[in-house]
Amino acid sequence: MKQAKGINTICTHVGEVTDEQFKGAISPLYMSTSYAFDDVAIKRYPRYFNTPNQEALCKKIAALEHAESALIFSSGMAAISHALMAFLQAGDHIVLQQTLYGGTYNFVVTQLEKYGITYSFTKGWKATDFAQEIRPNTKVVYLETPSNPLLTITDMEAVAQLAKKHGLVTMIDNTFASPVNQNPIDFGIDIVIHSATKYMGGHSDICAGAVASTKINMKRIWDSSICFGGSLSDQTVWLLERSLKTMGLRVRAQNNNAQQMADYLNSNADVDTVYYPGLTSHPDHELAKRQMHGFGGMLSFELKEQLDASQFMKSLNLIKASMSLAGVESTVLSPVKTSHSLMSEADRKMQGIKDGLIRFSVGIEEVEDLVLDIEQALAKVKSKAIPI
Ligand SMILES: *Cc1c(COP(=O)(O)O)cnc(C)c1O
Numbered sequence: 318m319k320q321a322k323g324i325n326t327i328c329t330h331v332g333e334v335t336d337e338q339f340k341g342a343i344s345p346l347y348m349s350t351s352y353a354f355d356d357v358a359i360k361r362y363p364r365y366f367n368t369p370n371q372e373a374l375c376k377k378i379a380a381l382e383h384a385e386s387a388l389i390f391s392s393g394m395a396a397i398s399h400a401l402m403a404f405l406q407a408g409d410h411i412v413l414q415q416t417l418y419g420g421t422y423n424f425v426v427t428q429l430e431k432y433g434i435t436y437s438f439t440k441g442w443k444a445t446d447f448a449q450e451i452r453p454n455t456k457v458v459y460l461e462t463p464s465n466p467l468l469t470i471t472d473m474e475a476v477a478q479l480a481k482k483h484g485l486v487t488m489i490d491n492t493f494a495s496p497v498n499q500n501p502i503d504f505g506i507d508i509v510i511h512s513a514t515k516y517m518g519g520h521s522d523i524c525a526g527a528v529a530s531t532k533i534n535m536k537r538i539w540d541s542s543i544c545f546g547g548s549l550s551d552q553t554v555w556l557l558e559r560s561l562k563t564m565g566l567r568v569r570a571q572n573n574n575a576q577q578m579a580d581y582l583n584s585n586a587d588v589d590t591v592y593y594p595g596l597t598s599h600p601d602h603e604l605a606k607r608q609m610h611g612f613g614g615m616l617s618f619e620l621k622e623q624l625d626a627s628q629f630m631k632s633l634n635l636i637k638a639s640m641s642l643a644g645v646e647s648t649v650l651s652p653v654k655t656s657h658s659l660m661s662e663a664d665r666k667m668q669g670i671k672d673g674l675i676r677f678s679v680g681i682e683e684v685e686d687l688v689l690d691i692e693q694a695l696a697k698v699k700s701k702a703i704p705i
Pocket residue numbers: 392393394395418420465490492493511512513514515524525526
């Protein structure tokens with residue numbers, strides 16, 4: 318679908334509840350769980366995803382993802398699980414990209430089997446890796462790009478074409494990129510999923526999810542989702558609308574900061590490797606340039622071997638260690654100790670996730686202050702390092 322308006326215009330204006338009564342500047346919040354209905358009524362009810370605030374915000378999210386339609390959920394995992402369960406049934410098989418958000422991985426390996434659904438993980442992230450796993454009963458292909466934590470880039474167009482050839486539905490977790498940096502539907506991906514807890518919310522104070530696709534696909538997801546019941550409270554819907562107004566500004570500032578931090582870390586003698594699609598040294602930099610509008614606010618890096626990564630993270634003052642990501646504040650995390658701790662050492666090794674890897678969610682602070690914080694932490698760690 319052709320994008321009618323620019324990103325910041327969509328963020329600010331599309332999908333508002335007009336305040337007819339008082340002509341207020343922002344959407345009024347309707348907390349009613351009960352609505353009178355006329356003879357040819359639309360039954361309005363929160364779990365039906367159609368309260369005034371939900372309906373309006375769905376329009377904004379659909380516009381952001383160049384989709385016909387969208388739904389908002391109570392969490393990213395609600396969005397992911399509801400979308401998957403709408404397209405899978407007993408006897409079906411799903412192919413998922415090997416590098417996957419931990420919660421999604423957990424959902425797949427602990428839940429699908431009891432519904433009679435089988436799954437395979439790809440060995441890499443190339444379209445040929447996906448092709449290898451397709452079986453006669455495969456129904457869905459699921460991908461994530463850029464991936465967590467090594468920021469690998471999957472060729473969305475190639476995977477979408479492969480799936481179309483086999484008549485499969487493609488789903489992507491677009492959380493890391495955000496709609497500001499990547500619109501998978503333009504590359505032929507069918508269903509786009511977000512943890513709105515991250516860049517859409519952006520202030521580390523909202524837990525929500527979203528799915529965007531064609532009207533037909535969203536009707537199918539709606540049909541089963543009203544049974545599962547994963548809708549979002551209108552209060553949070555309203556807060557998410559407010560957050561989305563500044564998403565374009567926030568994410569573009571984070572793109573800028575992340576690029577500068579990646580360049581700085583890349584030229585720092587105490588840093589070994591930096592993983593960021595915006596670096597020309599990234600193996601898929603050209604692909605990222607082709608399919609992304611910006612390289613995002615997430616990067617990962619490793620310190621030189623003799624420097625203790627966990628001591629380094631503890632020594633940071635401004636940048637906080639945190640499980641979550643994508644807030645306006647910068648945070649770091651050790652994937653081995655947190656998000657990927659349940660994965661076996663062998664699997665981590667296979668994926669290239671080293672013990673000292675640090676994932677960095679770059680915020681909107683001044684780059685100079687972030688650099689100073691890293692410098693002082695490095696100085697502390699180096700004073701304790703054992704020379705090799
Ligand atoms: C956080 C996250 C999720 C899950 O979202 P919740 O809102 O925590 O349920 C899914 N995918 C990615 C990439 C995430 O970062």
